[in-house]
Amino acid sequence: MWLTIIAFAALGLHAAGVLAAMHAVMHARTAQGAFAWALGLVLLPYVTLVPYLFLGESHFSGYVDLHRQRQERRFVLCNGTEWPDRGAYLKRHAVANDERYSAIGNMLKTGMHGGHALTLLIDGEAAFASMFEAIARAEHYVLLQFFIIHDDELGRRLQTALLERAAAGIPVCVLYDSIGSHDLPRHYVARLRESGVQVHPFATRRWRNRFQLNFRNHRKVLVVDGYCGFVGGLNAGDEYLGLKPPLAPWRDTHIRIEGPAVADLYRSFAEDWDWVTGEQPPFRPPHEHCGNAQTMIVATGPADRQESCSLFFTQAIHAARERVWITTPYFVPDQSVFSALRLAAFRGVDVRVLIPCRPDHRTVFMASTLYAHEATLCGVRVFRYRPGFIHQKVMLIDSDTAVVGSMNLDNRSFRLNFEIASLNVDEAFAAEVEKMLTEDFANADEVNPEEYRRLPYLKRVALQVARMFDPVL
Structure with missing residues (x-):
């Protein structure tokens, strides 16, 4: 009798997993997210069904x-x-x-x-x-x-x-x-x-x-x-x-x-x-x-018709001609933002990213470590802040633009969270931000491209596995 009950329970879980997988395919915000959820829900509903109730919802009305x-x-x-x-x-x-930022204003109707x-x-x-x-x-x-x-x-x-x-x-x-x-x-x-x-x-x-x-x-x-x-x-x-x-x-x-x-x-x-x-x-x-400063308030979120936060970073990075300095606690960029960073480095822009040396979320930290390594291979300079945990979300573009806000470089900010930032065009204010960031970089260690290769094999496997969770990080 107990075997029968267990069998029906397992069958029910698999059926629920299939239905949830269909929901994920229809409603996930990215193809990668849809594939990851669908695969897990069909093959391992015992593990993924409950997390999907909490993390799988991708649309809301009202x-x-x-x-x-x-x-x-x-x-x-x-x-x-x-x-x-x-x-x-x-x-x-x-x-x-x-013209550098007009597309952002047009997208957000601001x-x-x-x-x-x-x-x-x-x-x-x-x-x-x-x-x-x-x-x-x-x-x-x-x-x-x-x-x-x-x-x-x-x-x-x-x-x-x-x-x-x-x-x-x-x-x-x-x-x-x-x-x-x-x-x-x-x-x-x-x-x-x-x-x-x-x-x-x-x-x-x-x-x-x-x-x-x-x-x-x-x-x-x-x-x-x-x-x-x-x-x-x-x-x-x-x-x-x-x-x-x-x-x-x-x-x-x-x-x-x-x-x-x-x-x-x-x-x-x-x-x-x-x-x-x-x-x-x-x-x-x-x-x-x-x-004298010029300011645009950039309020983004999953209610926008476009993936506005990701597009904001992409356009701002593309606008740079001399430098892009970014500080973020979580460096898990999507493909468009990561491509923008790499292309900026290839066209001679001074691209620097400052991230923590201490984790507050272990899985995100591991994924960030892998992205940091891949960024260095393209000429992006990545630094780890030594004194403590760096939580600031700041971007400095060329000599006149500085962004201060709540946006992280991760999927949650790009697609799942309501975020807000102030994009400011003013050379005097940008000079203050430059001075602040120069001191921050002075208190950081630059990531060496060889660091990843020196890691034990199982550690590198763990980093790759952590990156597979990009859609929910």
Whole structure:
């Protein structure tokens, strides 16, 4: 009898595996992902069926419809009504068309604005000091979004800052990702809500998100009163201040923006907020003519019609004529981005990639090691940061362009996560970023192309196996 039950259970698992494989073939975002899932689900449903429930979903509706409708209509929400003159607003603040990045703007239906003051915030202490100062000065509203919020010392400092503004009668809206902040205790959120802070977890599905680990909102955004905004790689937790070994010290970067592009930071937050709550956050127009920098807010995600994050990196790398310096904690590029890096090196561009020497995710680190080796064979210089874990997501192009944001060079950022970055054209700001990165590279060891060949055979096999998981890394 038990043998019969086991046989029927095995048959049922294989049948479910076949059905799931058909779903993967029809809905996976890449051919490689479809093949990997289908093969595993058909041959080893006992191992792959449960992970597929968590990681295999590749499409979602609702949010997609909302996002694409707004992209087509090109509006920013303002106090419960459309802003019908947004097209004129963008035209009034757009700079002369920069052909290097116009394709990015056309893809995302956004524009590059002039008149910005930019502040480079190196590491957590400087970033959170500036963010707390801006929150304390808020007179009209605070809009805050993090992938991760921890109930630790920094998280409680953030909580106190938000509670103080709420006690002063200032509207405070907070979004956190429901998976990224999975260990955020209920009492942390309850205290905020009881004190008047509007706080909600982000999920792409309102009613069915229990088994959904894809489509995470990886954005880190703060907008205060419309006059300033922040974006970058930092979340709200003690590790981002370098207080948690063994990854300490933690190396990260944020940017403070003042000027017209703050309206696009607001737009990104407002769309997520409206999806989660059905309401619109308060709005005030940004200040004008705050400085000389030109800025484009690049908000990408799986709701876009194109694989916008991957295409953003591809176009930005193709635009380079002198150099491309990139820092990323995870170096698992797709073929288009990897090809762009290699072609840039072949045409004489100074291509450098800075990655960690310590892993926080072992499989990703192993895949990154293999990609680093292959990149060096094409003339790309790859460095491993020695002092601690490098988490910053920064790109420097030529002598005038710098990108600071939340985007990693991996499949999750390219296709599965909601991401955001600030693309800035300004020689003075780029010089600051160059100085910062020069110091980072000075604290790193360059990867030698011979390192891979010196590894034991089984280690090289393990690296190749790790790369096979690219679609879900």
